[in-house]
Amino acid sequence: MPLDTVYNTPNGTKVGYLYYSQFIKEHNEALLQTFQKFKSAGISQLVLDLRYNPGGSVSSAALITALIQKGFLEENIFVQFQGNKNMGKTNYRYSDIFNSSSFPAIKSANLNLPTVYILATDYSASASELVINNLRPFINVVHIGKVTVGKNQASSTIYDQRKPERISWAIQPIMFKLANKDGFGDYESGLSPQYIINELDQSLYPLGDIHDPLLAKALNLIDGSTVASTKGVESTKGLKYVESIQLEKKVIPIIIDDQNKGL
Numbered sequence: 001m002p003l004d005t006v007y008n009t010p011n012g013t014k015v016g017y018l019y020y021s022q023f024i025k026e027h028n029e030a031l032l033q034t035f036q037k038f039k040s041a042g043i044s045q046l047v048l049d050l051r052y053n054p055g056g057s058v059s060s061a062a063l064i065t066a067l068i069q070k071g072f073l074e075e076n077i078f079v080q081f082q083g084n085k086n087m088g089k090t091n092y093r094y095s096d097i098f099n100s101s102s103f104p105a106i107k108s109a110n111l112n113l114p115t116v117y118i119l120a121t122d123y124s125a126s127a128s129e130l131v132i133n134n135l136r137p138f139i140n141v142v143h144i145g146k147v148t149v150g151k152n153q154a155s156s157t158i159y160d161q162r163k164p165e166r167i168s169w170a171i172q173p174i175m176f177k178l179a180n181k182d183g184f185g186d187y188e189s190g191l192s193p194q195y196i197i198n199e200l201d202q203s204l205y206p207l208g209d210i211h212d213p214l215l216a217k218a219l220n221l222i223d224g225s226t227v228a229s230t231k232g233v234e235s236t237k238g239l240k241y242v243e244s245i246q247l248e249k250k251v252i253p254i255i256i257d258d259q260n261k262g263l
Helices: 025-041 058-068 100-109 127-135 213-223
Strands: 003-008 014-019 045-049 077-082 089-093 115-120 140-145 153-155 174-179
Touching: 003 025, 014 025, 014 213, 025 058, 025 100, 045 058, 045 213, 058 077, 058 100, 058 127, 077 127, 115 127, 115 213, 127 140, 127 174, 140 213
Parallel strands: 014 045, 045 115, 115 140
Antiparallel strands: 003 014, 077 089, 077 174, 153 174
16 A cells, blocks of 8 residues: 655645555555545645565556656557567557546546656666656656666466366466657666665665655755655545545556566
8 A cells, every 4th residue: 555645845845755665456546545635735746655666567557657747648658568570569558558437537636747756776676667767758757766677578478268267377478678658668777866875875764754865865856955844734644545436447468577467
């Protein structure tokens, strides 16, 4: 589940902070509710913490980019799958990933931000890197931390679809390279940050603590401050989800890790 809060900086900027440990499609509704809370709080800046996120569902990565980016449109290309001469290239738009009934809720919670600050390290991989790389054609992405893992591949699960099933196992061959809407996907050596910070060189603080070196750097870049507070702003920690909003997902049989069998 997301870990999130809102900070007031000394210069009066409201900053949303979201730590997301893994892209799990079952958490999409909670993710949507978190962004609705951010929007209601009136944040103008966002720090997205993916420092320990190994990846996961493509639909969750698509959702978080859709909720962040300025000028979001259903027909924006989210990801390009680049295959060999037999597989070719395929663009997937947001409309290919989410059903039309999902877009009113997504647009309602969209923050329309021109810049996002992403905390990512050498533990950040796959869908985390997809978010960083695939947001860059749309908005300014400020990457703070370390060079990421460099997992830019996509696989397809091949399994026995006969009824009754005769073969109980499946295979997952790597078939595509992942790229953004501009066709860039050459980050097999990882994505390099604009600001290199190794959190292990300093004292460790709880996630979301304003003294954490990665978060402190983001807050400093936002308005020159290193101290913030949550006074006067309702935190979204422990948020109770009252309204049920169902994201109906179309199925595209492509995954980027071994824990999901599609979008």
